[in-house]
Amino acid sequence: AQKITQTQPGMFVQEKEAVTLDCTYDTSDPSYGLFWYKQPSSGEMIFLIYQGSYDQQNATEGRYSLNFQKARKSANLVISASQLGDSAMYFCAMRGRGLGTDKLIFGTGTRLQVFP
Amino acid sequence: DVKVTQSSRYLVKRTGEKVFLECVQDMDHENMFWYRQDPGLGLRLIYFSYDVKMKEKGDIPEGYSVSREKKERFSLILESASTNQTSMYLCASTRTGGEYQPQHFGDGTRLSIL
Numbered sequence: 001a002q003k004i005t006q007t008q009p010g011m012f013v014q015e016k017e018a019v020t021l022d023c024t025y026d027t028s029d030p031s032y033g034l035f036w037y038k039q040p041s042s043g044e045m046i047f048l049i050y051q052g053s054y055d056q057q058n059a060t061e062g063r064y065s066l067n068f069q070k071a072r073k074s075a076n077l078v079i080s081a082s083q084l085g086d087s088a089m090y091f092c093a094m095r096g097r098g099l100g101t102d103k104l105i106f107g108t109g110t111r112l113q114v115f116p
Numbered sequence: 117d118v119k120v121t122q123s124s125r126y127l128v129k130r131t132g133e134k135v136f137l138e139c140v141q142d143m144d145h146e147n148m149f150w151y152r153q154d155p156g157l158g159l160r161l162i163y164f165s166y167d168v169k170m171k172e173k174g175d176i177p178e179g180y181s182v183s184r185e186k187k188e189r190f191s192l193i194l195e196s197a198s199t200n201q202t203s204m205y206l207c208a209s210t211r212t213g214g215e216y217q218p219q220h221f222g223d224g225t226r227l228s229i230l
Contacts, residue, residue: 009156033216043125045206045221052216091158095217102147102166102210103174104219108158 006107013082021077023092034075039089082114122222135194139207146212148190153204197229
């Protein structure tokens with residue numbers, strides 16, 4: 001069965017420090033994509049970063065990077081130099097052919113709070 | 117940039133009412149989705165559509181229906197609203213093909229059923 005697991009309901013980090021948000025996944029698809037989204041308190045879901053299962057290098061987008069360990073089936077999000085505006089819910093999601101028709105499945109999310 | 121617009125940010129309705137949530141996207145995406153978000157449960161798929169007039173049930177379709185008469189518009193309908201349908205509703209769209217395509221979301225509708 002396809003599944004995304006986020007085991008950290010909440011995380012705290014001090015401003016300017018780095019933080020890692022955990023995500024593990026389960027799939028039998030040979031080809032799949034992994035996504036991270038940010039949801040501020042205002043509610044909108046913001047796409048942050050993508051990692052493909054065949055990508056040789058870890059994805060990076062500005063202060064966001066994805067620590068992809070395929071053998072361990074983990075895709076952790078690393079936020080460097082945290083800012084107060086990074087306080088939000090963060091969701092890990094997966095898309096693969098086994099899910100059919102371009103669907104995503106989501107983890108339950110991690111609430112990140114950045115303090116001064 | 118892709119724009120997904122949901123008709124209301126906040127909505128309050130009464131038990132038994134028929135409720136319509138509207139979603140419009142401007143990027144000619146084939147696929148559109150309706151999710152429900154509840155604390156501790158993440159996002160759960162209600163219905164999705166991969167073409168005009170085509171729809172498929174997601175994980176929690178009971179009590180909901182959908183309509184897609186035009187490619188850019190996807191409506192979620194609560195036939196007879198109940199208090200357990202109080203939730204945050206999110207609409208999303210994406211292009212067909214390729215595991216690298218992200219879904220683009222609207223701002224969400226916080227629906228309260230009294």
